[in-house]
Amino acid sequence: MNLDEFVESHEPQETGKTFELESSKMLDISLDGHIMSKAGSMIGYTGDIAFERKSAGGGLKGMLKKRVTGEGGVMMRASGTGHLYLADAGKEVQILELDAGDEISVNGNDILAFEDSVGWDIKMMSSIAGTSSGGLFNVFLSGPGHIAITTHGEPLVVPTPVRTDPNATVAWSANVSPNAKHDLNIKSFLGRSSGETFQLEFAGQDGFVIVQPYEEVNPDQSGGSGESASTGEGVSVSDFL
Structure with a gap:
């Protein structure tokens, strides 16, 4: 094709x-107000937009927020107003719409952006401490937005109960909670330790877990910054299942 x-x-x-995909790996946000995004994910913007790095507060909660948000802990x-383009290391972008009352827990390394109306909090998953999971510190998001x-x-959305590889686990519904399982049989079979020896067990009913075909390292071990998104429209969490 020619240049034109x-x-x-x-x-x-x-x-x-407000949120739309320009490609499967690039998010276009039509901004008129405020949004939160992963630090380092901006690849371009038009209009009048100001950026502020939001450091976590002090104390334990602040430390946890620094742990999950990656890239300098912010x-x-x-x-402002304009179009903001976000991406994250060539990863696929999925847009979800949370209704009021909807809640989801997301690996901190896998959050790209969310509207200002979405509530968020950091929780330490003490039940899986000691695993290699990037989900040790997860972000709990609540709608609407x-x-x-x-x-x-x-991604693949698997109904619970299910066991997953921690490093391939992206998110799960807030009505289930994981516990760590150490499978010594797999370790013996492989002859060495591997990701499969530690698993996350989601035992609750009527929940779901989102997994990806890739084992991602803990956010603390990756320098994450970015590129990501796709053309399409947001769906509700129920539509995504």
Whole structure:
């Protein structure tokens, strides 16, 4: 194609939605107010937008927030009007719409952005301490509002009860909670320790777990910064299942 055709075919698509995907790996946020995003994920913007690095507060809770938010221990708050483009290391972007009362727990390394209306908190998953899971410190998000999470490849949503590899576990419904399981039989079979020797067991009923076809290292061990998103519209959590 010639230059004009290339430019025309790759221009942003205006749909009027707050969160939309320009490609499977790039999120376009139509900003008019405030949003929170993963530090280092901004790849471009138009309009009048200001950025503020949101350090966690002091004490234990502040330490936990620094642990999960990655890249210097901060989130990024974007304020103003315009279009904000986010991505994270070429990962696929999934847009979810949380209704009032909806809650989901997400690995801190897999959060890309969420609307200002979404409540968030950091909780230490003490039941899985000692595993290699990046989900040791997870972000609990509550609706209403849109959130964007990232996955390596197309995710799979598995109903509970289920056991998963901690490093492939992206998120789970807030009505279930994981416990760590150490499978010595797998260790003996492989002849060495591996990710499969530690598993997360979700024993609750009527829940779900989102897994990806990739074993991601703990956010503390990865330097995460980014590139990510896709063309489409947000779906409710129930539609995503």
